[in-house]
Amino acid sequence: KAGVTQTPRYLIxxxxxxxxxxxxxxxxxxSVSWYQQTPGQGLQFLFEYFSETQRNKGNFPGRFSGxxxxxxxxxxNVSTLELGDSALYLCASSLTGGAGNTIYFGEGSWLTVV
Amino acid sequence: xxxxxxIPAALSVPEGExxxxxxxxxxxxIYNLQWFRQDPGKGLTSLLLIQSSQREQTSGRLxxxxxxxxxxxxxxxxxxxxxxxxxxLCAVTQGxxxxxxxxxxxxxxxxx
Numbered sequence: 079k080a081g082v083t084q085t086p087r088y089l090i091x092x093x094x095x096x097x098x099x100x101x102x103x104x105x106x107x108x109s110v111s112w113y114q115q116t117p118g119q120g121l122q123f124l125f126e127y128f129s130e131t132q133r134n135k136g137n138f139p140g141r142f143s144g145x146x147x148x149x150x151x152x153x154x155n156v157s158t159l160e161l162g163d164s165a166l167y168l169c170a171s172s173l174t175g176g177a178g179n180t181i182y183f184g185e186g187s188w189l190t191v192v
Numbered sequence: 193x194x195x196x197x198x199i200p201a202a203l204s205v206p207e208g209e210x211x212x213x214x215x216x217x218x219x220x221x222i223y224n225l226q227w228f229r230q231d232p233g234k235g236l237t238s239l240l241l242i243q244s245s246q247r248e249q250t251s252g253r254l255x256x257x258x259x260x261x262x263x264x265x266x267x268x269x270x271x272x273x274x275x276x277x278x279x280x281l282c283a284v285t286q287g288x289x290x291x292x293x294x295x296x297x298x299x300x301x302x303x304x
Contacts, residue, residue: 082235179290
């Protein structure tokens, strides 16, 4: 079966612009989480969605937002981009979320802010 | 606040060697611990998931152990191969959340 699909894979944006990243979870999975990966900070949790509801949120400014649709697909948006937002953004899905589930990651979206 | 540490940050070994990667966490109240592999420029691949009630899990040449009380986990790789070269990350979950707290990873290089 298809894995977690993220689009776009690569993008370059200018400071001050906004960006929307998309994630399609594995078929049947209802939980989607987002992570930011940078060389300095490593992998950091952004947010988790289950059945269109945000269940958990990491320590990121309000410029970072997300949503989940009824088909479990998810999007995250970053407004007023800063150079420090350059990172690999990873989406992960699992059947129901919560502890005990194996979590599957997509290939990520590489964002460069110039 | 949960913190996860992985030592060493990088490891280089000759092909065929058995090796151990270490992971420690500060808060022993975890639900589970998961080991991932990340190839350069790629996403994460789940290797092993250990529930908090378990002591170890095995998959092929990989064996992961968990000692919750001491806040430690190890990933044992037997008979390493060049294809094992990657960054290995461990992560823990707490409460009922799926939120993963990651270590910074160990970059493994297996030389032919």
